Structure formats: C-alpha cells, structure tokens
Amino acid sequence: MGKVLKEWIFTTDHKRVGILYLIGSIAAFCLAGIMALLIRAELTYIGPTITNDPNTYNVWLYFHGAAMILGFQIPALTGFMANYFIPLMIGAKDVAFPRLNAFSVWLFFMGIVLALLTFVVPDPPDVMWTGYPPYSVITTGNTALYTFTVLLIGFASIIAGVNFLTTISFMRAPGMGWNKLNIFVWATGAGFIIQLIFVPVLGTAVLLIAFDKYLGTNFFDTTTGGDVLTYQNLFWFYSHPAVYVIFLPFMAIIFEIVATFSKNMVFNYKVVVYGGIFGIVLVSGEVWVHHLFVTGMPDWIRIGQMVTTLLISVPVGLMVIGLVGTMYKGAIDLSKTPMQYAMGFIFLFLIGGLTGIPNAIPSLDLHISDTYFIVGHFHYVMAVAGTFAIFAGVYYIFPKMSGRMYNETIGKIGFWLSFIGTNVAFWTQMEMGLEGMPRRYYDYAHLPQFESDQMVMTVGSILIGIGFILALGNWIHGAIWGEKAPDNPWGSNSLEWTTTTPPPHGNWPEIPTVDADWHPYNYKKS
Amino acid sequence: MFKGFDSKRRGILSTFLGFGILLPQTSASIAFETSQSTTINDPAPGFDELWHTVMVDISVMGVIFAAITIYFMFKYRRKHPDQVGDAPKMSAAQAVGWALIPAFIFMADDFYLAAKGWQLWNKFREVPADRMEVKLESGMYSWDYTYPNGVRTQNKLRVPAGKPIMLRMTSRDTIHSHYLAKYRVKEDSMPGRVTYLWFYPKEEDIGDRDNLVTCTEYCGVMHSYMVGRVEVMPAVEFMRWYKQEESKLSQNNNNAEDNSTATATNIILEQEV
Amino acid sequence: MAEDTATHEDHWDTSSAPLTISVGILFLCLAFIFYFVYDSGMAAIISLGIGTPLIIGGIVIWVNEAIGEEGEGLSVPSMGWFILAEAMIFMSLFANYWLQRLMTPDWPPAGTPAEMPVLIPVIMTILLVTSSFTIHIGEDKLANDDKAGFIKWLVISILLGTAFLGMSLFEWVHLVGIGFDVTTNVYSTSFYSITGFHASHVLVGLCIFIAILIPALSNRTNIGLVKTGALYWHFVDIIWFFVVSQVYFW
Ligand code: HEA
Ligand code: HEA
Numbered sequence A: 001m002g003k004v005l006k007e008w009i010f011t012t013d014h015k016r017v018g019i020l021y022l023i024g025s026i027a028a029f030c031l032a033g034i035m036a037l038l039i040r041a042e043l044t045y046i047g048p049t050i051t052n053d054p055n056t057y058n059v060w061l062y063f064h065g066a067a068m069i070l071g072f073q074i075p076a077l078t079g080f081m082a083n084y085f086i087p088l089m090i091g092a093k094d095v096a097f098p099r100l101n102a103f104s105v106w107l108f109f110m111g112i113v114l115a116l117l118t119f120v121v122p123d124p125p126d127v128m129w130t131g132y133p134p135y136s137v138i139t140t141g142n143t144a145l146y147t148f149t150v151l152l153i154g155f156a157s158i159i160a161g162v163n164f165l166t167t168i169s170f171m172r173a174p175g176m177g178w179n180k181l182n183i184f185v186w187a188t189g190a191g192f193i194i195q196l197i198f199v200p201v202l203g204t205a206v207l208l209i210a211f212d213k214y215l216g217t218n219f220f221d222t223t224t225g226g227d228v229l230t231y232q233n234l235f236w237f238y239s240h241p242a243v244y245v246i247f248l249p250f251m252a253i254i255f256e257i258v259a260t261f262s263k264n265m266v267f268n269y270k271v272v273v274y275g276g277i278f279g280i281v282l283v284s285g286e287v288w289v290h291h292l293f294v295t296g297m298p299d300w301i302r303i304g305q306m307v308t309t310l311l312i313s314v315p316v317g318l319m320v321i322g323l324v325g326t327m328y329k330g331a332i333d334l335s336k337t338p339m340q341y342a343m344g345f346i347f348l349f350l351i352g353g354l355t356g357i358p359n360a361i362p363s364l365d366l367h368i369s370d371t372y373f374i375v376g377h378f379h380y381v382m383a384v385a386g387t388f389a390i391f392a393g394v395y396y397i398f399p400k401m402s403g404r405m406y407n408e409t410i411g412k413i414g415f416w417l418s419f420i421g422t423n424v425a426f427w428t429q430m431e432m433g434l435e436g437m438p439r440r441y442y443d444y445a446h447l448p449q450f451e452s453d454q455m456v457m458t459v460g461s462i463l464i465g466i467g468f469i470l471a472l473g474n475w476i477h478g479a480i481w482g483e484k485a486p487d488n489p490w491g492s493n494s495l496e497w498t499t500t501t502p503p504p505h506g507n508w509p510e511i512p513t514v515d516a517d518w519h520p521y522n523y524k525k526s
Numbered sequence B: 001m002f003k004g005f006d007s008k009r010r011g012i013l014s015t016f017l018g019f020g021i022l023l024p025q026t027s028a029s030i031a032f033e034t035s036q037s038t039t040i041n042d043p044a045p046g047f048d049e050l051w052h053t054v055m056v057d058i059s060v061m062g063v064i065f066a067a068i069t070i071y072f073m074f075k076y077r078r079k080h081p082d083q084v085g086d087a088p089k090m091s092a093a094q095a096v097g098w099a100l101i102p103a104f105i106f107m108a109d110d111f112y113l114a115a116k117g118w119q120l121w122n123k124f125r126e127v128p129a130d131r132m133e134v135k136l137e138s139g140m141y142s143w144d145y146t147y148p149n150g151v152r153t154q155n156k157l158r159v160p161a162g163k164p165i166m167l168r169m170t171s172r173d174t175i176h177s178h179y180l181a182k183y184r185v186k187e188d189s190m191p192g193r194v195t196y197l198w199f200y201p202k203e204e205d206i207g208d209r210d211n212l213v214t215c216t217e218y219c220g221v222m223h224s225y226m227v228g229r230v231e232v233m234p235a236v237e238f239m240r241w242y243k244q245e246e247s248k249l250s251q252n253n254n255n256a257e258d259n260s261t262a263t264a265t266n267i268i269l270e271q272e273v
Numbered sequence C: 001m002a003e004d005t006a007t008h009e010d011h012w013d014t015s016s017a018p019l020t021i022s023v024g025i026l027f028l029c030l031a032f033i034f035y036f037v038y039d040s041g042m043a044a045i046i047s048l049g050i051g052t053p054l055i056i057g058g059i060v061i062w063v064n065e066a067i068g069e070e071g072e073g074l075s076v077p078s079m080g081w082f083i084l085a086e087a088m089i090f091m092s093l094f095a096n097y098w099l100q101r102l103m104t105p106d107w108p109p110a111g112t113p114a115e116m117p118v119l120i121p122v123i124m125t126i127l128l129v130t131s132s133f134t135i136h137i138g139e140d141k142l143a144n145d146d147k148a149g150f151i152k153w154l155v156i157s158i159l160l161g162t163a164f165l166g167m168s169l170f171e172w173v174h175l176v177g178i179g180f181d182v183t184t185n186v187y188s189t190s191f192y193s194i195t196g197f198h199a200s201h202v203l204v205g206l207c208i209f210i211a212i213l214i215p216a217l218s219n220r221t222n223i224g225l226v227k228t229g230a231l232y233w234h235f236v237d238i239i240w241f242f243v244v245s246q247v248y249f250w
C-alpha cells in the first residue's frame, strides 16, 4: 500500500502524471460545476433566491469562471491529454524531463489548493476570472489568491510547454517524420508554443495587480499617471490566445476520434496542419482587442482587429473542412460513445464558432458585448463543445488507460442529456443577451422580462449536469467494475494502441520503429 | 419593451437555425422605419439590418457544414466490422485546391462582413453636429449626468425627442459600462480616460418605461443594481424642465460664470425648439 | 487505476523533489497572503519557515538525482524555449513602460530625483558582461576536462554576479533614501519592477551556479546542466542591455 501510494505521488511517469492531471482537473470541474448550478439556482427567480448577499454570488461566479478555464479545461487538455497521448503517439518511453513533468503537475495541484482556499478564507476573491483593475485593486476581496492561482497554474503550463516541445522535437520513434505525427501532437505542440509566448504576459499582468494592491505601485492608478486599460490589454493578449490553447487540442482529439471511427485518412492532412493549426498560431496574437471593443480603444485598432478576428475563420474553417472531410467515404461507426460525443461536438462548435462572428464586428459588439450573448457564445464553443471533446477523449482513451471498458448505454444516455440540455440552456442565453441581459448580474429585478428565459436555462443546465454526472459515474464504475479491455478496442492504426493495456512503465519493451508506408491514419494498406 | 425585437423575438436567432432562410427579409429592418427623421444618421436601425445580414450569413455557413456532416454520417456508415475507409488519395493540385478555394471563399465572406461592419461603425462614430452633450460621471453605484447648463441628475437621463445626445463619460472609481439596449450601444466609462457614445431618442420613445440604462461591466457588489432610466420627453416639455432646473440652480448659487455658460447653451437649444 | 494488471511491472521511477518544491512554493504564496492580506506577520514567518527549507531541500534532491544522470543533453534546446517565455515577461513590462512613457506629457514625472545614477549602472554593465565571458571560459575548461579551471572561473562568475546584485541593492537603498520608492510615480513603479525583475533573474542564475558549484567541489558535474545554466546567464546579460538603455539612459 505504502509503495503504491509512493509510486503515485512521487511518480515521474508521464501516464501517471497525466492521470494525476485528470483527477485534479475533474475535481475542479465538479466544484465549478456545482458553482454553476448554484448560479443557476440563484438566477432562476427575480430577487434573492438562495443567497441574500450579492457578494456570495460574485464569489461563485469568480470560482466558476477561473476554475473552469484554468483548473479544468487547460489542465485537462494540455495536462492530462498531452501527457497521456503525446509520448505514446510519437513512440517515446517518456517525456524529455520526467521530473519537470511531475513538478508541473504538482504546481498545478498547488494552484488548485489556492483556488479552493476561496471557500475558507475571509474576504474571498470576487474579481471574476478577468480580474480587471481598478476593481481588483480597491476591492476588499483577497485578490492575492487570484494572482497566485493564476501564477502557479501558469508556471505549470510554461514548464509543461518546455518539456513537451522538447519531447516532440527530439524523441519521436525512429522513422517517424514530421508529416507522420498525429494531428493531436501537432495541435498540442502548437498550443504549447502559444502558451510559452503568451502565459508570461498573463503572469506579469496579474502580478502587477498584486503589486498595485499590496505594494502601492502605480501601474493602474490613474491619479498618479497609471492607466487602467494596460491591464486589459495584457490580460487579453494572453487570454485570447488561451482560447486557442483550449481549442487546438480539443479540436485535435476530435480529429483522432473521427479518423479512428471512420477508419479513414485525415482529409488534407498537410493543409490541416500547416494551414489550419499554424494559421491559428499566426493569427491568434493579433486579435485581442476584440475583447476591448467597448473600452474606447482608438478606432484604427478596433477596425484592424475586427479584420484579423474575422480572418481566424479561415484557418478554423480549414480545420473544420478537414474534420468533416475525414468522414468522406469513411467506414463510420456511430455506435460508440466517443464518436457520438465527437459528432455532437461538431454541431455545438459550429454554433459557438459562428456566433463569434457577430462579436468580432465592433459595431455589433457595441450592443452584445458583456451581455448573455457573449456568455452563450463561449459556453457553446468552450464550455460544452470543449467539455464534449474532453469527455470524448477520456472515453476514447479509457480502455487503454484503465484496462477496462465503460458502459456504452450509460455513456450514450449521458451524451444525449447534455446535448439537449446545452441547446436548451445556452441558446436561450444567447436570446436573452440579444435582448439586453447584461452578464455578471446577481439579480435582474429591473429586467423582469427575462424571468421565464432564466427558468428555461436552469432546466437546461440541470439536464447538462445530469448528463455530465452520468459520464463521471460511468468512468468510476468502469475503472473498478468494468470488463477487461483488449489492447486495441477501436481498431485504430495509431501508435498509442500498439502497447499492452494498460501500458507498462516505459510504454513498450522496445521503442517501436515505423516504416515508410506507416501513417497514423493510413488504414488502407492492409 | 424592446420594440425592435418584440415582433421578431424568436425570429432573429432562429434565422440562424436555418428556418429563417425560407422566409427572407423578416421584420428585421421594419422596427425603425417609422423614424423617417431628417438627416440624422441613426445607427440603431442599421444595427438591426446588419445583424440580420450576419445571421443569414453564418446560418448559411453553419447549415452547409451541418448538412454535409449529417449526410456523411448516414451515407458512409460502416457496413461490416472489417471495413476500412476508402478516401481517394489526393493529388497535390487537389490538396492545394481544397485549401485555397475554401480559404478564398471564407476570406471573401470575412471582408464582406468587415466592410459592412466598418460602414456601420462609422455611423456610430460620426456624431451629428446638432447634438446635446451631456457629461457622465459613473461611480459605485450611480450614473451622474451633468447637462451643459450645469443641471445635474442622477440615474435619470432626461432627453428631448428628436435631438441626438452625446455622452462624454468618465468614472470616479471602477470601470462601468453605460449600456442603452434600446439604442444598441454601450461604452465603458473608466477613471483617467474620457470615452463617448451617442444615441438618437425619437418621438416614439416617449414614455417608454423600459428605456433602461444598465451597467455591463462588473464593478462591485451592487453591479446588478446600478440601473438608470432614459426619459425621452417632447422637446417643449423638456425645455420647460430644463429651464426650471436651471433657474433653481442659479437661485442656489448666484455665480456669474455659471450663468454665462448656461445662456450660451440655451441659445443652441432654443434654436431647435 | 488498474494496479493489478500492471503486476508484471515491478518498478516505476519516482522522485520526491517535484512535490517537495511545489509544496514549498505554495507556502511562499501563503506567506505573501498572510503578510499582505491578513496582516499576520507571525503566520507569514511560519509559512516562510516551512516553505524555504522545502524548496531548498527539494532542489538539493533534484540536483543530486539529475547530476548523476548521463546526458540530459536535451536541456540546452529546452532552455531555448524557456528563454522565449522569460523574454515575454520582460516584453510585457517594457510594453507597459513604453506606453506609459509615451502617454505622459511631461517626463520624468514629478517626484523623480533630478539626477538619476549614471556611474553605477555603467559599472554594473561591465560586471555582468565580464561574467558572461568568465562563465564561457569555465564552460570551455570543463569541455577540456579541466575541473579545477572550471571551478575557478565558475567562482569568479559567481563573485561578479554577486557584486552586481550588491550594487543594485546599494543603488535602490540610496534612491529610496532620497524619497524615490515604488509608490512615488509611474516612473519609479516601472523602474523598480523592471530592475527588480531583472535582479531576481540574476539571483536565480546565481542559484543555478551555486547548485552546480557544490557538487562540482566533490567532483560531480554534468555538462548539460552547466551549458544550460550558462545559456540562461547569457540571456540575463542580454536583457540587462535593454534594462540599462531603456530605464536608466533613455
Ligand atoms: C475555446 C474557446 C473559444 C473559442 C475557440 C472562441 C472562438 C472565437 N471567439 Fe470567442 N470567447 C471565448 C472563448 C472562445 N472563443 C470566451 C471565453 C470569451 C469571453 C471571455 C470573457 O469576457 O469572459 C469569448 C469572447 C469573444 C469575444 C468578445 C466579446 C465581448 O466581450 O464583447 C469575441 C469578439 O470578437 C469573440 C470572437 C470569437 C471568434 C471570432 C472566434 C473564432 O475563433 C471562431 C471561429 C470558428 C468559426 C467561424 C466556425 C467554423 C468555421 C467555418 C464553418 C468556416 C466558415 C465561416 C465563416 C467564413 C464565417 N469571442
Ligand atoms: C470551460 C468552461 C465552462 C464550463 C464547462 C461552464 C459550464 C457551465 N456554466 Fe459557465 N462560465 C464560464 C465557463 C464555463 N462554464 C466562464 C468563463 C464564465 C464567465 C465568468 C465571468 O463572468 O467571469 C461563465 C459564466 C457562467 C454564467 C454567467 C453568469 C453571469 O454572468 O451572471 C452562467 C449562467 O448561467 C453559467 C452557467 C454554466 C452552466 C449551467 C454550465 C454547465 O455546463 C455546467 C454543467 C456541469 C455540472 C452541473 C457539474 C456536474 C458535476 C457535478 C455536480 C459533480 C457532482 C459531484 C461529485 C460527483 C463529487 N456560466
């Protein structure tokens, strides 16, 4: 027992580090999900519903946003999935620096611990996940907790980035050229490049807030010549690219799943990689001002970044074509849960991505900015499409990871409940936003026309919640009681399925070699 | 309440669902047509038009992709367990074509939308010369307006119908955002900077109890209660109120400087009446 | 998960260093929070007292484990990636500084002393540049298997770096003494945060050198580690040129 525990908490093996990441991020997801339900309960009726104190609501919302993005999605994608998949996909025994890898996961856990302190400290942080000054500087809430949560998780992903980029560059199996990498490896690598360039900027931004608040510096203090918008620029300079750090891996895992369940070559592989993925990396740094369309930035920059933002639809569109095209003349098996999630993902992502288009046009954003329309947009694209992708990925790798099978029926019921719930909840939310419901409202007493819509939303979110809980329960049940899984249950061609299930330490007794006509998506050779 | 949206409430987004394409030109641009007013280039109806265009545009995109996905999903079902995909190998020319042609189509669409958006943006930015400028200072948690003649109001913006109103905004503490849903416009107000927005109250807005000012930037505990109201008044009535307040003001402080600025603006306003 | 099926596998690599250091860092954050948010000096000192030994202990374990390993040959290219990230920190600080400087009508803002130090930064520049050369010489010595020469030049570099830090500190104390501290105005804010950030990097570089020096004294070295440390040091050196030209002499 002691040995087992030691081999887990002191582990440097990439698969175990990955599972630790998964545990941490799912924990964050559950808590943030409970916050979401509390938020929904509070908003169901006009006036105070389950709490009389607006600040309590604000703390929930702070935790919900920060934990979902920083504690759940980024770690689940660039922590868990990157760790579990990348070394297996490129045929490496481990990552380049196993100890650094373990350091990264534990820093992430310390960030989670700090985030959890929100619920026990007096004056918890109430700065929302964006932490704009001057409010974050003058509030009585504990902004330092926000700063350190962001810093620790940010630093964790910087060192993960260093680690994985080195791994991908130097540790590919013999014979595996660049054009034989899985889409997931490409996309996550690109995501890490984005992390390395932009996370430090976020780190600086939140640190400057702490300096202003606790050391008395003047960065954002207008009375001594500081400027409040500097922070917003620094913050979004990271946080817009961050949505692509989320987007690239989650889109890529859907690529893996669709290719596997269609047993088909990825459509236009090179264009997806060099046009799509790297197109996004290229444009991602030039669009942050679309979050500042209503802050009075100079006109030229608003118009300029409208154009760059709209142009993001080009690389993203190429990726969507690649994704849908992969199904062309495939042998599609829709009966498995991961594939169902993947198909659901496509529709949700289309809705979410396309509603980004009106946001990107400043003259339309003047009306919808900071309303529920925005909240609806990003819940479609990130909160549910992203979560669906993560869930699809977990279901997909589940047999390999745990050595057991999950229950297909429960998996599918869970999928359908959350798919329906999502559309009920977040479509309604966009409608409300269009009609002028501002976000971050504890109460909407003067906007009584929205009460019925808010109720509909609550019903929808309960459906989503049940669906998600079924999925979580399914995994726990499967990991303990499921039947034994074969080595390659989906018949995939990719390298990660060639090891035994579950993979031993070191992954393969002998590092695999790939030959000239091998390709992770080449099913036809036979 | 939101007159612009009432009639087509569920219409506008369901356009996006794809149904709307079947009945082109719903009531999108009808809402504001009654305001056949002079030369004021009111952006609000332009918003509704552009919104409609964008919705149709992205619906077309979305429906095409969704339809193809659904078609593939059923067309290429796996027939027997050992079947593998049969995608034809692409030649280099095909691969490049599948990159460039869609890329240019998407780009064309993007530039089309960008051009439309820019056009409307200019309307939002070209404030009519014939306007009334009101100063706004926001604070936790109120909207404090100061009229050209020095009259101050709180959380209530009285404006004459038919006169474009421009707000010059700043804040004394945190960032707030002055949101006029009815006029489809908002802009942040923050310490250390002056921002502006303008809108065009019309005759039919008179007496609209739901013409609200809401705060759309998180600014503290009472953020959701930071609400004001725009009261559109007939021009004559507004002038009466305006004068009355002004004389109250000058009774309170018989300051010569105050009066001189006040009369200057009176002249402008009187010309209009 | 699925421990049973992995029975044929008897051994998983472990290291206690990562967890130890992470917990240490957590306690440093707590110390800051106790001191600045909850005004509790006592709790802050206790947290520091727990955190610092954990971090140092963790580093010692880490270095001990890593130094014996053959060829962490990948650490040099990976340092390149890390430097990219570090450079972005300085980029954002400079961007902030430039923007503020260009937006402020009269510069330097009120409160800035009439004469900012000139001589000290020049001397500091010379020290730091020299140390970049000395560490390079040390690296060469090591490559030629001259352990004693390597240690000599490493110690010289450490001394130069320490002198640099000392002068920084001296200068800050002097400036604060004449009423120019972090709260004075936007310039002081940028001045201290940029020079401070840079100094903290010098400090980290020195720590790396010391972590290399101690095992080297008992004849344990790892060329990969030395090269990586030296690369980091060169980076810190290059950043200093920006600091000195932008913050002192612009
Ligand atoms: C994973 C997360 C994610 C992703 C991928 C995106 C993707 C996009 N987002 Fe979103 N966004 C968020 C998460 C995300 N967003 C979050 C969290 C916020 C709010 C933050 C906050 O304030 O708290 C936000 C806010 C936000 C705003 C700010 C609104 C405001 O506050 O006023 C804007 C404005 O431009 C925007 C635009 C876009 C655009 C244009 C895309 C594009 O990348 C979408 C591209 C995709 C498509 C377009 C669909 C597929 C393409 C085709 C089918 C091709 C053909 C299409 C065309 C030619 C149009 N987003
Ligand atoms: C990935 C990100 C993510 C995800 C997945 C979600 C998921 C959800 N979000 Fe969230 N949301 C954000 C990111 C996300 N959100 C962000 C960034 C903001 C902005 C914050 C800000 O303004 O600063 C926001 C804001 C936000 C608001 C706006 C509030 C406001 O502006 O006033 C609302 C309102 O309805 C909401 C609702 C929901 C709902 C109903 C879900 C549902 O999908 C959640 C469903 C999940 C569950 C219900 C959990 C199920 C699991 C359990 C219950 C665990 C059970 C326990 C054990 C088994 C131990 N969210």
Ligand code: CUA
Pocket: B141, B175, B176, B177, B215, B216, B217, B218, B219, B220, B223, B224, B226
């Ligand atoms: Cu003022 Cu929100």
Ligand SMILES: [Cu+2]
Pocket: A239, A240, A243, A288, A290, A291
């Ligand atoms: Cu964005």
